[in-house]
Amino acid sequence: MQKFAPASLLAAALLSACAANPDGAAETRRSEEAPIKSDKPCISGVYPHLAYWNNEGECGTGAVVPWAGKLWVVTYGPHCVFESSDKLYEITPDLERKTRPESLGGTHANRMIHGETGQLFIGCYAIDSKGNVRAIPRDKMPGRLTGNARHIGDPAGKIYFATMEEGLYEVDAKTLEVREIIRDGNLNEHPGNGGASAKLPQKSKLHGYHGKGFYSGFGKAFYSNNGVHHPRVESDPTIKSGALAEWKPGDADWTPIRICQFTEITGPGGIRGASDPSNAPIWALGWDPKSVILMLNDGGEWSSFRLPKTSHSYDGSHGWNTEWPRIREIGEKDYLMTMHGAFWKFPPAFSKADFSGIRMRSSYLKVIGDFCRWQGAVVFGCDDSAQKEFFNKRGLKGENVSPLNSNSNLWFVKEPDIDRLGPALGRGSVFLREDIKGGTLSDPMLSGGFKSGVLALDHKTPAPLKVELLKSDGKGKFEAFETVELPANGSKFVKLPAAEWIKVRPLSDAKSFTAHFHFSNPDARGAEISPIFDGVMRAGSPEAGTAALLRSLERKSAKLGAYAWESGGKKISALGAYSLDGKMRLAKDGGIDAEKVKAAAFEPKGITYDSDSVLVVEAGRRYRLPRNPLYDGKSAFGTPRLAREVATERDLLNCAGTFYELPAVNAQGFAKIRPIASHNLKIFDFCSYRGMMLFSGISEGAKSLGNPRIIVSEDGKFALWAGVIDDLWKLGKPVGIGSPWHGASVAKGETSDPYLLTGYDKKTLKALADSDTELDIEVDVDGTGLWVKYGAVRLEKGKELVKEFGDDLKGYWIRFKSSKPCKITATLIYE
Structure with a gap:
């Protein structure tokens, strides 16, 4: 077949894409920002060479902080109480990355700038103003370090550390001497902890575990966790979980304030702590089955507010699905907040006197552990490709599809582009x-x-x-x-x-x-697909092309593996194994284990393509989605990828011409699905690698398009599309047509299957029955099976009814109920 253009011809275009996402300085004046100078490839703000790997079940980004002229990054594995293969990284303004030799590993997400001693505390490390690093030995301060707070009695000389299992330590900022205050829950109690030894620190009895936030003010330290140990955490996100708590000097344990899942705790002082701890307000973020929760401590008294959720993939009573939501300064008038899949403007003056100004900016798909402003961009530290999928397993995907080693990356985004992601x-x-x-x-x-x-x-x-x-x-x-x-x-x-x-x-x-x-808010996207997807095969097009199974390989090679085929006429021929590396070089590679890549093939279970809708059965419940008739779940190359984890602990579903965000079963799964974008692409496989998202299914004609997103192999025979998961918003708004009932014979009072309603704006019903009947319209308003009657329409025998719904028809799922037995078709059109 005709070959693709060689990769070298695309190099200049690929590098120019970096300039669209320059770097900048966070926690410094914007006038000090310098443009990035790097000759490394850049894909949608992701620099593949900066990706980091570990040997753990996931590789998250715990903290990102500009300090001493560099960007400092610490990674984490899932439950590393002492040491691990995770590292402390130092990144220069020209994006050269150094792995610090002091690295000890662990599960850390704490960071604080201690102004009096001119140090950054990040993970178990103290970094001075010249970039010198000291490490606190892990046996001196064991636990998963989740937060730092300014000391209450001696803020100039000491600093607090809190762990994810409720441990509390005091550290001398100069000597790094550690004093244990509350024993970490991973450890055994001190020997003989009773009687004469009763004054030794004991493990906490606070409800929950999986600590997140930590901050001090009003003479107290405040701590949060968002998990619970319970046999039903794999399936029930409504279990009473987590806590917001306080501690003051002299206390032996945390005192609960509210039993609920909480994450971030901070205030106007942010990463430096409160400059006026007796008066500055404190904010705490959390959630319950109903909504996001925002707690405000102003003057030492707590009050409660609620915010709506964008994504439910962060739910889960074990708390594992959130990573670390943050409220942080990014060099703008308002702070940036991440919570439940939305970017928010958060006013730094939020208080009892003025609680206005919080605004949802956009929705996003990446999983973010921390962020900062640096080199003219907002830098997001992500949790991308986890080797373990933990509880996120389902019949729509296989169990041999996860990366062979965990890896993640940073994502550089220009601040105005935050508003150009998914609709609010x-x-x-x-x-x-x-x-x-x-x-x-x-x-x-x-x-x-x-x-x-x-x-x-x-x-x-x-x-x-x-x-x-x-x-x-x-x-x-x-x-x-x-x-x-x-x-x-x-x-x-x-x-x-x-x-x-x-x-x-x-x-x-x-x-x-x-x-x-x-x-x-209105979805301003149209049906037109962004040119960044030019070259990806189109559904219904007879054009020849290539496809491949994809899988992120071992840390040793740090490559993406592909097993490829090409089509020519009706003939499918194997091209064999290829690999992609951090320099975006795609080449034939006989050295990779092709069988591990081919093992990622999977025939989904629980899905049926009906005449004009898709039926999915998960956990015994039936759901229907719109269907583009060009898609039937088949491909000349085999079964296309339906679902895969592209960001940790939630799935991406590509079904019948629409991408969906699909929460894990422990976050109520399919019941809380939401559409991202509709398309007409013939994608065969997709996966995450080095913080990017890769597609296979590239047309033969892609070579003439000059699209830098098309990465062409050195032999010119094979190609992939490269982007990030949040590029999917650029495919266009979600649209679709489908029928909860299509020529169905229904009994009196019978209800249809639930049909997806959320995420669509312009909605029309067309209904036709063979006898007079009244059709009740019911809406599952919150996705938990809370069916509420919206209204009813009357159908006359043989006469099609067309009803355009107003803006008040909102909810998760819609269904219909007939007042009489009849043969009926009820079709929903989303435009």
């Missing part, structure tokens, strides 16, 4: 199936910044219920703006006015009461 989408409840006393006022739910908002109200009280809605601009009191009357055992969808925050109050006792919010 937020869902959350203030009450969820709760028995509520009349007059009970909910926490405030963030409404500010969203163009569209709908509140679904539902209850099971055997009498009518009045519900009062209140709003605030974030600078004053809440005032009532509407009273909604619900019928007995009834529901209602309420379109919301512009407001900063909204509270809900039932005016009488309510049974199984739900108040669920659904917010969104």
Whole structure:
């Protein structure tokens, strides 16, 4: 067949792509930022040569901090209490990376700049202003280090360290001498810890584990964890889990403040700590099954706010799916916050006096452990390709598809481009199936910044219920703006006015009461696919091309393995094994273990392609998705990849012309799926490698397009597409057509399968029945099977009904119920 253009001809274009994502200085003045100077390849802000590997089950990025003219990065494995193969890295402004010889490893995500001694504390290391590194021996301070905080009694001379298993240490900032305060939960109790030895530090009895946040102020240290040990954590994300707690000098243990899953704790002082610890507010991020939770400590007293969730892939009662959400300064007016798959603007003045200004900027797919501003960009430290998938297993994918060694990378993004990722989408409840006393006022739910908002109200009280809605601009009191009357055992969808925050109050006792919010901003994307995907094969096109199975290989080679085929007419021929390295050189490679690559092939289970929808059965539950008729789950090269973990502990699903984010089963799995983008690409396989996302399925004509994303092999016979997972937003908005019922004979009162509703904006129903009937429209408003009646339409025998839905039809899933037996087709069109 005709060969592709050689890789050397694309080198200049590939390097020019780096310039679109330059580097910069974080925690310094923007005027000090210098443009990046590197001759290394760059793909969508990822520099492949900077990727890091370890020998552990995952390779996350725990902390990224600009210091002493360099960028410092520490990686982590999943549960390394002492040492591990993880490293401390020093990266120069021209992107040369040095592995520090002092590296000891561990599971660390702590970082703090200690101004009085001019040191950066990161992991178990102290780095002075000249870049000299001292390491605290792991046996002197064992545990998974999750946070640092300024010392309460001697902030100039000491610093606190907290561990993921509730351990607490005090460290002398000059000598690095360690004093144990609360014993790490991974360790045995001190011998004879009782009687005469009772004053030795003991392990904590705080609820939960899997520590995350740590900060000090108001004479106390505040700590959070987000997990729990429970036999149902593999499947149930609603178990009572995690805690927000406090400690003050002299205490033997943490004192719980709130039992709930919490992560980040910080304040306006950020990575340096509070400059005025007696007065500066403290913020704590968390979540529960209802929503994201934001706690504010102002003047020593805590108050609670709620924010909607974008992604549910961060849920899970074990807490493993979050990594480290952060609120951090990035050289702009507002801080940047990461939480549940959304980038947020967070005002540094957020307090009791002014709680306005939080705004969702965009949604994203990467899994991020830390970030900073450096070299003119926001640098995100990611958790990309994990060798272990932990509890994230399902019948839609195989068990031989994960990387042979874990690897991850940094992602350089220009600050304005943060707003150009996925559209803002937020869902959350203030009450969820709760028995509520009349007059009970909910926490405030963030409404500010969203163009569209709908509140679904539902209850099971055997009498009518009045519900009062209140709003605030974030600078004053809440005032009532509407009273909604619900019928007995009834529901209602309420379109919301512009407001900063909204509270809900039932005016009488309510049974199984739900108040669920659904917010969104317009999806400005069209149907046109970005030119960055030019050269990827198109569905329905007869053009010849290549395809391959892909797998990230061992750390020793640090390569991506591919086993490739080419098509010519009706003939499929094997091209054999290829590899891609960190210099983006794609070449024939007989030295890789091709069988390990071919073992990644898998025939999905639990999926059926019907005439005009896709039926998926997971955990015994049925779900339907739209289907592009050009896709049937088959390919001339074999079975295309359906699902794969591309960012740790959640899956990417490429099904019938749409990419979806698919949470792990422990985060309610398919019930909480959301569409990312629709396309007409004929992708055979996809995977993550060195922080990138790779596709196989490249057309023969790709050579003439000059697209730097097409990486061509040295022999010109084979090619791959290279990008990052968040490039998928550029495929276009999610669209689709499908039928929960297609010519189905249904009984009176029978309901259809649930059909995906979330993530689509323009929605139309076409329905046709062979007899008169009334069709109830029901919406699962929160993805947990909470079905609420939205409305009903009447069908006349043999007459097609066409109904365009308004903006108030929002929820996770939709289904229909017929009032009479009939043969019916109900088709949903998403545009």
